Amino acid sequence: MADIHPLIKNRRSKRDFSGVPPKPDELNALLEAFRWAPSGSNKQPWRVIVTQSEESNNAFDECLNEGNRQWAAEAPTKMIILGNPEEQPERNGLQRWLIDVGMALQNLLLQGSALELTVHAMAGWDEEKVLEKFKIPDPYRVVALFAVGYPGNFEDLPPEVQEKDKKPSTRKSLSEFVFCDDFENVWNP
Numbered sequence: 519m520a521d522i523h524p525l526i527k528n529r530r531s532k533r534d535f536s537g538v539p540p541k542p543d544e545l546n547a548l549l550e551a552f553r554w555a556p557s558g559s560n561k562q563p564w565r566v567i568v569t570q571s572e573e574s575n576n577a578f579d580e581c582l583n584e585g586n587r588q589w590a591a592e593a594p595t596k597m598i599i600l601g602n603p604e605e606q607p608e609r610n611g612l613q614r615w616l617i618d619v620g621m622a623l624q625n626l627l628l629q630g631s632a633l634e635l636t637v638h639a640m641a642g643w644d645e646e647k648v649l650e651k652f653k654i655p656d657p658y659r660v661v662a663l664f665a666v667g668y669p670g671n672f673e674d675l676p677p678e679v680q681e682k683d684k685k686p687s688t689r690k691s692l693s694e695f696v697f698c699d700d701f702e703n704v705w706n707p
């Protein structure tokens with residue numbers, strides 16, 4: 519049986535950071551990977567803010583929920599991923615701009631894994647705070663916040679965060695979500 523690509527199989531959302539920022543060429547590679555994502559009609563309805571100063575790093579941390587702040591505050595570099603709903607019109611009632619931005623997020627995660635960086639997406643934050651603190655105008659929406667850096671020491675994480683990272687990464691089996699010919703036949707080749 520053909521294996522899935524090791525980059526996909528081995529990527530993990532870790533939570534430990536060494537505090538050393540990614541090198542400029544690594545950061546550039548992450549952003550380039552993001553840039554080369556596919557999008558409907560090649561609209562690329564995304565923007566990215568990368569924190570560089572201590573001030574913006576602190577502002578970022580203030581936007582996180584408590585659970586994420588516990589570990590993500592230690593990341594030396596942070597990213598805010600934005601989408602513009604007006605740059606990719608809705609079709610069949612689907613918010614296609616979100617699909618496009620999601621594609622780019624996965625590129626970012628995979629490129630981070632290829633560079634052996636810790637790159638971790640977060641949905642736990644306050645959008646109003648992000649919009650205000652980072653001077654983001656209408657109609658942009660915040661899609662995800664990212665913590666980026668080199669792996670650190672797992673043992674330095676708070677015990678409750680260690681517990682999260684110890685959990686094995688699992689997925690549904692194919693027979694739970696793939697069907698054969700129609701929705702009534704489970705995939706079972």
Ligand SMILES: Cc1cc2nc3c(=O)[nH]c(=O)nc-3n(C[C@H](O)[C@H](O)[C@H](O)COP(=O)(O)O)c2cc1C
Nearest residue numbers: 529530531532585586638639640641642643662687
């Ligand atoms: C869009 C998105 C939002 C996420 N939000 C959070 C979050 O707020 N906090 C967190 O600790 N992990 C977050 N994660 C990480 C997921 O929990 C993780 O991807 C999932 O458990 C699968 O684990 P794996 O990435 O190691 O395979 C998020 C992942 C994605 C893609």
